[in-house]
Amino acid sequence: MMEIIGIWMAALLTLCILSFLYKDNPFYKFAEHLFVGLSAAYWAVYYYFNILYPNLIQPLFGHGQLLLIIPLVLGIMMVMRLFPKVGWVSRWPLAFIVGSYSGYNLITYLQSNALEQVRATLVPFIQIESWKSLFTNPGVMTFLNAIAAPVVVVGVTTGVIYFFFSKEHKGVFGGFARIGVWFLMIAFGASFGYTVMARISLLIGRMYFMLHNWLHLI
Amino acid sequence: MNIAGRLEKIDRRIIFLLTLLAVVIPLLLPIGFEIKVSEPVQKFYEAIEALPPGSKVLVSSEYDPATMPEVYPMNQALARHCFKKDLKIIGMGLWPQGIPLNQASMEQGAEEYGKEYGVDYVNLGYKAGGIVVISAVAENMPNTFPLDYAGRPIEEFEIMEGIRNFDNIDLIISLSAGDPGVRHWVMIAQGRYGKKVAGGVTAVSAPAFYPYLNAGQLQGLIGGMKGAAEYETLLGATGTASRGMDAQSIAHGLIIFLILFANFFYLLGKRRKK
Amino acid sequence: MKKQIPLIITFIAGMVMVLQFFIPHRPFSDLQQLFNSWFLIITVFAMILGLGNLFKVHTKRLQRRPKGWWYSIVLLAGFAIMFTVGMIWGPARGTPFDYLFWNVHLPMSSMMFALLAFFVASASYRAFRARTPEATLLLVSAILVMIGRVPLGNYIWDKLPLIGDWIMSYPNMAGQRAIMIGIALGIVSTSLRIILGIERTYLSGK
Numbered sequence: 001m002m003e004i005i006g007i008w009m010a011a012l013l014t015l016c017i018l019s020f021l022y023k024d025n026p027f028y029k030f031a032e033h034l035f036v037g038l039s040a041a042y043w044a045v046y047y048y049f050n051i052l053y054p055n056l057i058q059p060l061f062g063h064g065q066l067l068l069i070i071p072l073v074l075g076i077m078m079v080m081r082l083f084p085k086v087g088w089v090s091r092w093p094l095a096f097i098v099g100s101y102s103g104y105n106l107i108t109y110l111q112s113n114a115l116e117q118v119r120a121t122l123v124p125f126i127q128i129e130s131w132k133s134l135f136t137n138p139g140v141m142t143f144l145n146a147i148a149a150p151v152v153v154v155g156v157t158t159g160v161i162y163f164f165f166s167k168e169h170k171g172v173f174g175g176f177a178r179i180g181v182w183f184l185m186i187a188f189g190a191s192f193g194y195t196v197m198a199r200i201s202l203l204i205g206r207m208y209f210m211l212h213n214w215l216h217l218i
Numbered sequence: 219m220n221i222a223g224r225l226e227k228i229d230r231r232i233i234f235l236l237t238l239l240a241v242v243i244p245l246l247l248p249i250g251f252e253i254k255v256s257e258p259v260q261k262f263y264e265a266i267e268a269l270p271p272g273s274k275v276l277v278s279s280e281y282d283p284a285t286m287p288e289v290y291p292m293n294q295a296l297a298r299h300c301f302k303k304d305l306k307i308i309g310m311g312l313w314p315q316g317i318p319l320n321q322a323s324m325e326q327g328a329e330e331y332g333k334e335y336g337v338d339y340v341n342l343g344y345k346a347g348g349i350v351v352i353s354a355v356a357e358n359m360p361n362t363f364p365l366d367y368a369g370r371p372i373e374e375f376e377i378m379e380g381i382r383n384f385d386n387i388d389l390i391i392s393l394s395a396g397d398p399g400v401r402h403w404v405m406i407a408q409g410r411y412g413k414k415v416a417g418g419v420t421a422v423s424a425p426a427f428y429p430y431l432n433a434g435q436l437q438g439l440i441g442g443m444k445g446a447a448e449y450e451t452l453l454g455a456t457g458t459a460s461r462g463m464d465a466q467s468i469a470h471g472l473i474i475f476l477i478l479f480a481n482f483f484y485l486l487g488k489r490r491k492k
Numbered sequence: 493m494k495k496q497i498p499l500i501i502t503f504i505a506g507m508v509m510v511l512q513f514f515i516p517h518r519p520f521s522d523l524q525q526l527f528n529s530w531f532l533i534i535t536v537f538a539m540i541l542g543l544g545n546l547f548k549v550h551t552k553r554l555q556r557r558p559k560g561w562w563y564s565i566v567l568l569a570g571f572a573i574m575f576t577v578g579m580i581w582g583p584a585r586g587t588p589f590d591y592l593f594w595n596v597h598l599p600m601s602s603m604m605f606a607l608l609a610f611f612v613a614s615a616s617y618r619a620f621r622a623r624t625p626e627a628t629l630l631l632v633s634a635i636l637v638m639i640g641r642v643p644l645g646n647y648i649w650d651k652l653p654l655i656g657d658w659i660m661s662y663p664n665m666a667g668q669r670a671i672m673i674g675i676a677l678g679i680v681s682t683s684l685r686i687i688l689g690i691e692r693t694y695l696s697g698k
Binding site (some may be wrong): 226230233234236237238241244251252253256257282283284285287295315317318321322325345346347350351353354358359361362367368369391410425426428429431432436446463464466467468469470471472474477478479480481484485 | 513521524528529531532535536539572582583584585590593594597598599601602604605606608609612613614616617620621624631634635638640641642643644645646647653657659661664665668669671672674
């Protein structure tokens, strides 16, 4: 019985949100506000059961790990931002968060997203095997595979040149930057294609629920 | 007003209706298009196949109901795949809404393959802090997660025996819909600790992870519902992702038609002006 | 006091995280673990601050009663119900909290984002024009990927999926990698400026 009530609630709330397509209306607004309230409570409950209790309350008050008073005090200082007069004290915990993040980001971004990417781009410009297969078996895919390595090297290099704004994009440098833009456009196009794919998938998921779980049509 | 102008001003609710029909009709009347497996998904599958029975896989769920149609089928298929191979799953998450979704996936797989909570799988729950959580888990897992998602001490669970840090984990899989997610697992777990990491991501974010795949920082990548459908195909099971592929095809066809149609009249109008 | 101490805290926290990468031994490894455990807790309070702000806004709306004020009651009631059942029964599977998650929170969240499918279709039709050679390149790439990545593409031309994969794995990858490197260098320099106290905008405001 509870399952049936649940499915009906889910279906009706889905329709409330869907009604926004016609125009903004009270049903949508009701669902929207309910959603925000529920989400906030969901997060709050998880904060308590998954972080505050196991990582602060239990070790501090149960096991006497007194050093945890420091993050507790810093945490309370963070919440002080809600009160304008003493809001400035929230800068201390904020500084801790920003500092820690910056420390992590400094090294990890450099290592994984810059140096490692440069290393992976330094591949042989001409890959003999793929060119051999192009000549023995000419076709669309053998051609594309043969030019794959140069495409990567040229694409990454010119793309990075485009992001170099300390020099004016003119002459040969400007030409490279323009090739870089082409690669960026292909990447944005691919991202757009994938975004369409993602959004349609979300709709499919919801419609599958409506047709399968609620209406039992499929 | 010319045709192009009039077409541009068409009531957008007509397009909404067409989109709805393009999704609903193929769901009601399936066509059964064949699903071909792409290389990144094949690699993901092989990364799991390569693990010997008893290996421990860390599955981190960084997604929420908003992206569930894309990532949840991956999560379900992954749980089935792991249990079929007798692998053990340690679940956790950097997004709180991903926790019950991962738990439901594992429970479903466990029921099919007769696996038990605490012995074959566990869900450690959520921690806030993204990259810092990953670093904390890498160094000291029991300290970071003293209790499971429902508040039970992890010492009670057989699966957690001997697990101290990343040294005791054989493969890390992040199912992610954004940040924190796969990116951070690659940066810390792979970049700093040299662990094998694979990812299942939403289609929106998938293109940005190809550099990681190319550089060997990711063992495999499942992108969006299509990727999930490919993974289901490899496992020989039809899940919600595979069922949605006909609708996905038709809806893409509709959108491409709309783009080409609008551009045809746009270019026609431009030529006339000249 | 208001600015100097935060700058010192940022410097220490940042430097500990940087140094432990190069010297993964004591005392830096211990300090890192300690700071990590503190970080998890302080982050939660940052999120509690967000919740506090939400309450502040909506209780003010209840006092002032502008148009649509009663929606704030819906929001606060939704919070109260979910929070109460969560705190009483916990978040485990099968609890009333879990029931509300699957049957009330989940469908709304899912549908809210599924609406984007309609808007992306409408935007594709209205705004996606081959105005310049660059825009044409973007359009062609998008269409090839869109058709190549779904099963239908295979029926139109069996090479389409392969071309779609090729675009993703090479030209797209190259463009994405260039963006990735650009962003990484930007983040590295900003992080360094923050740790050294040159970048201080995060300390602005009251």
